[in-house]
Amino acid sequence: MSEITKQSLTELVExxxxxxxxxxxxxxxxxxxxxxxxxxxxxxxxxxTSALEKAKKFDQKPNLDSKLPGIPMAVKDLFCTKDIxxxxxxxxxxxxxxxxESTVTENIWNEGAILLGKLNCDEFxxxxxxxxxxxxxxxxxxxxxxxxGGSSGGSASAVAGQxxxxxxxxxxxxxxxQPASFTGIVGLKPTxxxxxxxxxxxxxxxxxxxxPMAQNVKDCALLHEVISSYDPKDSTSIDFxxxxxxxxxxxxxxxxxxxxxxxxxxxxxxxxxxxxxxxGIQYVKDCGAETIDISLPNTSYAxxxxxxxxxxEASSNLARYDGVKYGFRAKGENLIDMYEKTRSExxxxxxxxxxxxxxxxxxxxxxxxxxxxxxxxxKLIKNDFDEAYKKVDAILTPSTPSxxxxxxxxxxxxxxxxxxxxxxxxxxxxxxxxxxIPAGHDSKxxxxxxxxxxxxxxxxxxxNIAYAMEEKINFKNKIxxxxxx
Amino acid sequence: xxxxxxxYLINRKDNQxxxxxxxxxxxxxxxxxxxxxxxxxxxxxxxxxxxSLVDAAFPGMLPVxxxxxxxxxxxxxxxxxxxxxxxxxxxxKNYFYADLPxxxxxxxFKDPIVGEGKVILDMSNGQKEVGIERLHLExxxxxxxxxxxxxxxxxxxxxxxxxxxEIVSKPDLRSPDEVNAYIKKLRSIMRYLGTxxxxxxxxxxxxxxxxxxxxxxxxxxxxxxxxxxxxxxxFMQMAIEYEANRQVDLIEEGKTIDQETRLFxxxxxxxxxxxxxxxxxxxxxxxxxxxxPLEVSEKFIEELKNDxxxxxxxxxxxxxxxxxxxxYEANILVSDxxxxxxxxxxxxxxxxNKDIKLAVNWITGELFAVLNSKGLxxxxxxxxxxxxxxxxxxxxNGTISGKIAKxxxxxxxxxxxxxxxxxxxxxxxxxxxxxxxxxxxDKIINDNREKAIEYKQGKEKLFGFFxxxxxxxxxxxxxxxxxxxxxxxxx
Numbered sequence: 024m025s026e027i028t029k030q031s032l033t034e035l036v037e038x039x040x041x042x043x044x045x046x047x048x049x050x051x052x053x054x055x056x057x058x059x060x061x062x063x064x065x066x067x068x069x070x071x072t073s074a075l076e077k078a079k080k081f082d083q084k085p086n087l088d089s090k091l092p093g094i095p096m097a098v099k100d101l102f103c104t105k106d107i108x109x110x111x112x113x114x115x116x117x118x119x120x121x122x123x124e125s126t127v128t129e130n131i132w133n134e135g136a137i138l139l140g141k142l143n144c145d146e147f148x149x150x151x152x153x154x155x156x157x158x159x160x161x162x163x164x165x166x167x168x169x170x171x172g173g174s175s176g177g178s179a180s181a182v183a184g185q186x187x188x189x190x191x192x193x194x195x196x197x198x199x200x201q202p203a204s205f206t207g208i209v210g211l212k213p214t215x216x217x218x219x220x221x222x223x224x225x226x227x228x229x230x231x232x233x234x235p236m237a238q239n240v241k242d243c244a245l246l247h248e249v250i251s252s253y254d255p256k257d258s259t260s261i262d263f264x265x266x267x268x269x270x271x272x273x274x275x276x277x278x279x280x281x282x283x284x285x286x287x288x289x290x291x292x293x294x295x296x297x298x299x300x301x302x303g304i305q306y307v308k309d310c311g312a313e314t315i316d317i318s319l320p321n322t323s324y325a326x327x328x329x330x331x332x333x334x335x336e337a338s339s340n341l342a343r344y345d346g347v348k349y350g351f352r353a354k355g356e357n358l359i360d361m362y363e364k365t366r367s368e369x370x371x372x373x374x375x376x377x378x379x380x381x382x383x384x385x386x387x388x389x390x391x392x393x394x395x396x397x398x399x400x401x402k403l404i405k406n407d408f409d410e411a412y413k414k415v416d417a418i419l420t421p422s423t424p425s426x427x428x429x430x431x432x433x434x435x436x437x438x439x440x441x442x443x444x445x446x447x448x449x450x451x452x453x454x455x456x457x458x459x460i461p462a463g464h465d466s467k468x469x470x471x472x473x474x475x476x477x478x479x480x481x482x483x484x485x486x487n488i489a490y491a492m493e494e495k496i497n498f499k500n501k502i503x504x505x506x507x508x
Numbered sequence: 509x510x511x512x513x514x515x516y517l518i519n520r521k522d523n524q525x526x527x528x529x530x531x532x533x534x535x536x537x538x539x540x541x542x543x544x545x546x547x548x549x550x551x552x553x554x555x556x557x558x559x560s561l562v563d564a565a566f567p568g569m570l571p572v573x574x575x576x577x578x579x580x581x582x583x584x585x586x587x588x589x590x591x592x593x594x595x596x597x598x599x600x601k602n603y604f605y606a607d608l609p610x611x612x613x614x615x616x617f618k619d620p621i622v623g624e625g626k627v628i629l630d631m632s633n634g635q636k637e638v639g640i641e642r643l644h645l646e647x648x649x650x651x652x653x654x655x656x657x658x659x660x661x662x663x664x665x666x667x668x669x670x671x672x673x674e675i676v677s678k679p680d681l682r683s684p685d686e687v688n689a690y691i692k693k694l695r696s697i698m699r700y701l702g703t704x705x706x707x708x709x710x711x712x713x714x715x716x717x718x719x720x721x722x723x724x725x726x727x728x729x730x731x732x733x734x735x736x737x738x739x740x741x742x743f744m745q746m747a748i749e750y751e752a753n754r755q756v757d758l759i760e761e762g763k764t765i766d767q768e769t770r771l772f773x774x775x776x777x778x779x780x781x782x783x784x785x786x787x788x789x790x791x792x793x794x795x796x797x798x799x800x801p802l803e804v805s806e807k808f809i810e811e812l813k814n815d816x817x818x819x820x821x822x823x824x825x826x827x828x829x830x831x832x833x834x835x836y837e838a839n840i841l842v843s844d845x846x847x848x849x850x851x852x853x854x855x856x857x858x859x860x861n862k863d864i865k866l867a868v869n870w871i872t873g874e875l876f877a878v879l880n881s882k883g884l885x886x887x888x889x890x891x892x893x894x895x896x897x898x899x900x901x902x903x904x905n906g907t908i909s910g911k912i913a914k915x916x917x918x919x920x921x922x923x924x925x926x927x928x929x930x931x932x933x934x935x936x937x938x939x940x941x942x943x944x945x946x947x948x949x950d951k952i953i954n955d956n957r958e959k960a961i962e963y964k965q966g967k968e969k970l971f972g973f974f975x976x977x978x979x980x981x982x983x984x985x986x987x988x989x990x991x992x993x994x995x996x997x998x999x
Binding site for chain 2: 116222382390
């Protein structure tokens with residue numbers, strides 16, 4: 024048996040079910056490695072002591088019929104966890120301990136998993152490099168001073184660095200797929216309405232979606248099966264028939280039609296990304312699928328549309344952090360003064376920037392020109408996909424326009440930072456599922472990902488395509504444990 | 509000011525001004541739980557005991573629409589003869605305040621659940637139609653309490669998230685009297701429907717009042733001022749009167765009226781500027797992304813329509829036709845649902861040989877007087893409709909006289925006693941035996957011979973004296989009609 028922390032979720036579940044490993048063995052191993060990995064700064068809060076207790080308790084009376092029997096895992100600190108501090112990466116929630124559990128994490132614990140701790144992320148999930156977190160930037164296990172991507176940077180770093188076998192992130196404009204791509208792991212953004220938003224600190228309600236991150240497609244399918252559920256507590260949750268994604272997983276994608284959208288060939292895209300995409304096209308062909316050139320004509324409007332819609336919703340969603348009821352409160356002369364100081368000191372620069380953009384685009388006199396127009400363009404972008412799906416079963420694109428960059432490289436250039444999400448954002452705007460799988464390395468040896476976009480509720484199909492491609496690609500992540508002394 | 513032809517006008521030297529009023533009524537939906545959460549809505553509970561995580565806007569909490577409140581709003585729309593919109597949208601109205609935990613109020617802005625409708629007012633000079641612009645659902649805010657501590661403000665979130673219906677009228681009202689009639693009519697309709705208890709003391713019904721003035725005969729609207737959050741009809745009327753006169757004075761002085769929001773100071777009886785149009789909040793309305801558009805089917809609406817009880821206008825029509833009541837009497841009986849219920853129950857219990865006119869007189873006379881003096885609602889009437897009906901029947905069939913009935917009624921109030929039993933126990937049954945009465949009258953005439961002679965000589969006034977003596981001798985129980993007849997014959 025290989026080293027515990029190097030095992031996939033599927034292997035760990037099998038070994039626990041076969042009693043080759045106990046939950047305590049597994050939990051201990053991931054705690055040990057997590058403790059040695061402080062330099063990655065992947066955790067905001069750890070819950071190691073009670074994780075071990077829970078593992079021991081599980082071993083005394085193991086429920087081996089559950090889907091995640093005694094599996095330890097850390098989760099993004101955007102999910103509210105009962106009695107465990109939940110910060111959303113922000114100072115304003117630095118002292119916030121929920122009395123309730125998010126539906127997604129509840130689903131996970133109900134299947135026997137054990138919470139290791141809460142993972143670092145960009146503040147309120149606003150960022151593409153995990154540099155906006157109040158708790159400091161996260162190091163990528165790929166290389167020193169490399170960003171793991173964002174906003175689920177701590178999650179990506181923790182899975183790639185084997186601090187947790189699997190994790191969940193949230194994806195509003197690419198926050199699962201981009202960090203997955205940067206760190207050489209698999210990340211799925213499900214169809215909007217597939218996973219409940221109840222108990223997830225909101226960024227942009229019409230775009231936010233929780234999803235699994237894992238070392239391989241099969242693990243990802245299993246975790247997705249656990250977290251996807253209809254939830255009456257979320258009015259945007261959709262009651263549709265959900266598959267047994269891991270059981271129904273197949274690498275047989277013969278005859279599938281895969282669309283290649285020409286608009287994703289953007290100006291200034293490095294040749295190695297183009298080459299990777301071509302390799303991807305070859306892989307799907309090798310799997311017996313057919314590729315078809317398609318057009319998604321409104322793609323270039325996706326990013327500006329996103330940077331109107333998301334900040335608009337965020338500006339309103341974040342109004343509740345006012346120092347009155349919970350969280351950080353600054354002293355003020357009067358109510359207004361208290362608000363101003365609390366929010367100026369409690370929110371970081373990027374969050375404040377987006378609140379201001381959002382407030383501006385919703386203001387009377389600007390609403391029609393910005394927010395309303397953005398909603399119309401959003402509809403056009405969705406229509407593009409609807410048109411395309413008349414001809415194809417899925418769409419293949421690169422996940423990101425470049426590989427990971429260095430910490431600090433883009434912090435003073437927000438627009439260049441925003442451009443990172445150029446391939447992922449249209450998927451959120453259209454509410455579709457998208458998965459990023461590792462597909463190769465750039466010249467520096469950094470991972471590169473490919474994205475498969477599916478029809479709404481067609482997660483099974485893109486998981487299958489990803490599964491088939493994964494076999495052909497045979498990607499090996501280069502983890503040197505550089506951070507472990 | 510004058511009321512020529514019952515027109516409400518404000519007079520200055522050479523000019524007459526008409527007052528134009530529109531109301532935004534906030535009516536609390538009668539519902540056990542809040543608009544987007546399951547918290548209770550009971551009035552007067554201990555502060556912050558009816559607050560869920562959703563109401564207090566905890567991170568990650570999401571609103572889920574309360575279907576019952578939607579039904580209540582649609583029913584109210586039907587009661588207002590209004591168009592029900594099958595698709596409506598909840599928007600966020602963004603502003604910061606300590607008692608607004610989300611930092612926004614969920615309301616309906618562009619697409620309300622109910623569109624245009626109308627209500628009919630019964631004014632002394634005839635009927636008046638008032639247009640309804642729209643009705644939408646929205647959340648109430650919490651309550652800030654500023655007077656418990658010199659330094660701090662306390663916040664009670666019990667009301668936070670409670671469902672309100674905002675009913676916006678067209679600018680069709682022209683006088684404080686019409687405003688009075690309009691509010692009463694709205695309240696009456698909603699109480700019939702059971703969609704709002706209309707209790708103004710508890711804040712279940714309050715209004716923002718829009719007032720403007722214009723020269724009589726002008727078709728254009730003047731600049732309006734909005735008087736915020738007035739919570740009694742009396743204050744609304746006072747505020748309108750003050751505000752209209754203030755605006756007329758400005759015009760007469762050659763000044764302009766600023767469009768602004770004003771507050772009514774109930775102690776000083778004046779309105780004061782709260783904020784000007786320039787300082788108006790930019791609420792940054794946009795569709796709430798946590799909620800899908802609200803869609804209701806034709807069938808859903810039809811089912812609610814079938815559920816609508818007879819409303820005051822129809823009931824009034826029926827009372828006039830079926831019971832031959834005057835429009836005035838019918839109005840009094842239908843305006844409050846509990847009065848109408850009481851009346852109809854009395855009618856039903858009176859059985860076949862009933863005297864409806866008599867019952868109406870007794871309800872609007874004796875019963876109302878008792879309720880008034882005791883400060884009770886008719887639903888709390890100390891006399892049940894059943895016993896009330898028995899009493900009316902006792903009068904109608906001659907068992908007791910109207911006068912004795914008043915004595916019986918007094919006795920019934922204490923413990924809702926059966927009037928039949930009171931009559932029997934106290935021996936109050938009317939004497940209607942002609943022979944006994946004849947003997948009684950013979951004796952009286954005998955005892956008062958001189959007066960009888962005077963009467964015969966033309967002093968007709970003395971007839972009353974003999975009636976009085978006869979009643980006295982019978983202990984008030986003699987049938988007055990018989991006494992009259994016998995006296996006439998004997999004298």
